[in-house]
Amino acid sequence: xxxxxxxxxxxxxxxxxxxxxxxxxxxxxxxxxxxxxxxxxxxxxxxxxxxxxxxxxxxxxxxxxxxxxxxxxxxxxxxxxxxxxxxxxxxxxxxxxxxxxxxxxxxxxxxxxxxxxxxxxxxxxxxxxxxxxxxxxxxxxxxxxxxxxxxxxxxxxxxxxxxxxxxxxxxxxxxxxxxxxxxxxxxxxxxxxxxxxxxxxxxxxxxxxxxxxxxxxxxxxxxxxxxxxxxxxxxxxxxxxxxxxxxxxxxxxx
Numbered sequence: 001x002x003x004x005x006x007x008x009x010x011x012x013x014x015x016x017x018x019x020x021x022x023x024x025x026x027x028x029x030x031x032x033x034x035x036x037x038x039x040x041x042x043x044x045x046x047x048x049x050x051x052x053x054x055x056x057x058x059x060x061x062x063x064x065x066x067x068x069x070x071x072x073x074x075x076x077x078x079x080x081x082x083x084x085x086x087x088x089x090x091x092x093x094x095x096x097x098x099x100x101x102x103x104x105x106x107x108x109x110x111x112x113x114x115x116x117x118x119x120x121x122x123x124x125x126x127x128x129x130x131x132x133x134x135x136x137x138x139x140x141x142x143x144x145x146x147x148x149x150x151x152x153x154x155x156x157x158x159x160x161x162x163x164x165x166x167x168x169x170x171x172x173x174x175x176x177x178x179x180x181x182x183x184x185x186x187x188x189x190x191x192x193x194x195x196x197x198x199x200x201x202x203x204x205x206x207x208x209x210x211x212x213x214x215x216x217x218x219x220x221x222x223x224x225x226x227x228x229x230x231x232x233x234x235x236x237x238x239x240x241x242x243x244x245x246x247x248x249x250x251x252x253x254x
Contacts, residue, residue: 123146123186128173130161132161136199136203140154140156143187147224153185153186153222154189155188155222156191161192172246173188175242186221207220207228219248
């Protein structure tokens with residue numbers, strides 16, 4: 001009669017039934033399941049960035065390593081070395097983005113205003129005395145042409161070299177303040193009527209047709225069209241001083 005030995009069962013623990021599958025068979029099955037899970041994960045929709053390991057490489061690596069635990073495989077798949085570096089990607093995007101040639105504030109910045117034109121060159125002011133050989137009409141025509149170009153007035157000064165009042169007026173014309181007013185606002189033409197020039201005498205009557213006796217100097221102001229604005233033969237001469245002549249010139253300059 002065969003005797004059986006019974007092992008005592010500890011209190012609180014039930015006897016565990018043994019698996020019908022031997023240990024030597026279970027280990028290869030576990031390894032095959034791990035490899036299959038890795039292949040399925042690699043073949044699905046990829047969320048990895050450019051530069052991650054290919055499914056073929058993962059499958060070959062798993063087969064070469066043999067049986068592996070799921071935790072070891074997961075750590076290999078999530079390794080940061082398998083994906084592109086975020087900082088490198090950001091740098092690439094920054095370098096490829098177009099750089100504006102100008103900022104908005106710079107393009108909308110107000111342009112600098114143009115500088116005003118330089119003051120017009122003062123008109124030439126003739127010296128004292130009268131040129132008896134000059135053609136008075138040509139002088140007047142030239143002055144009117146210049147007045148049309150620059151907007152100045154034309155001042156006709158009819159006089160004679162022997163006339164004391166004309167010499168007094170010449171002294172005032174030579175003073176700096178009066179010269180500045182003349183140069184800025186007038187083209188001065190001095191016409192000799194003290195000689196025997198019938199042409200200059202006719203020119204006097206053309207612009208001062210009052211007739212009678214003329215008191216020299218006779219000052220006539222014309223606009224650029226040749227129209228008479230004032231004639232001292234009619235109105236009387238201003239005081240032949242700096243104050244009188246300057247006031248007269250300023251009055252008829254505009």
